[in-house]
Amino acid sequence: MQVIQHALAGVVEFIPRVFGDARGAFFESFSDRLMREAGVVGNWVQDNQSKSARGVLRGLHFQRPPHAQAKLVRVAAGRALDVVVDIRRDSPTYGQHLAVELDASRYNMLYVPVGFAHGFASLEDDTLFLYKCTDYYQPSAEGGLRWDDPALGINWGLNNATVSDKDRILPLLADFDSPF
Numbered sequence: 001m002q003v004i005q006h007a008l009a010g011v012v013e014f015i016p017r018v019f020g021d022a023r024g025a026f027f028e029s030f031s032d033r034l035m036r037e038a039g040v041v042g043n044w045v046q047d048n049q050s051k052s053a054r055g056v057l058r059g060l061h062f063q064r065p066p067h068a069q070a071k072l073v074r075v076a077a078g079r080a081l082d083v084v085v086d087i088r089r090d091s092p093t094y095g096q097h098l099a100v101e102l103d104a105s106r107y108n109m110l111y112v113p114v115g116f117a118h119g120f121a122s123l124e125d126d127t128l129f130l131y132k133c134t135d136y137y138q139p140s141a142e143g144g145l146r147w148d149d150p151a152l153g154i155n156w157g158l159n160n161a162t163v164s165d166k167d168r169i170l171p172l173l174a175d176f177d178s179p180f
């Protein structure tokens, strides 16, 4: 498995070993042992899956402590531009973001540590987005940042994004008091 330590400290991309043959392909979509060898330790308790049409944008979300979640995200069908924003108060890269294209045909996956807001834009119809979380869903702990905040400067690769009403009213970075 190829491991890429990205510039935002703690964000790690995994490209698993894929076994192709005349029938198709096989890969291990999760190995705690391989994650730990890469320095990623997580008490994975919940798996999520969402399906999105092209142009759907979900995010930027996080859960506040003590329900903060680290995530391991991948795309099982389609393509998505995955974006993480560093919201760790004392981080030298606070407010900076990283965008990684997740592609079902590349099998790549991204580890999003606690202390990051997370979102993605679906680049194809019927994009199946799968992710593991290190804590359970806790609605009262949900927080977020506005996906289109000029201060974040994120190029989502979309002309017209389909966004939930909830996401439209998330705070701008300037008005945000990070819990991390």
Ligand SMILES: Cc1cn([C@H]2C[C@H](O)[C@@H](COP(=O)(O)OP(=O)(O)O[C@H]3O[C@H](C)C(=O)[C@H](O)[C@H]3O)O2)c(=O)[nH]c1=O
Pocket (backbone or CB within 6 Å): 048, 050, 058, 059, 061, 062, 118, 119, 120, 136, 137, 164
């Ligand atoms: C996240 C979540 C949601 N729900 C319910 C609550 C709503 O009735 C419905 C849709 O939730 P929401 O609109 O928050 O879903 P997304 O906008 O895809 O949210 C996710 O999008 C970004 C990309 C993330 O990283 C988060 O994991 C998550 O916030 O599913 C649950 O029952 N459990 C859950 O863990």
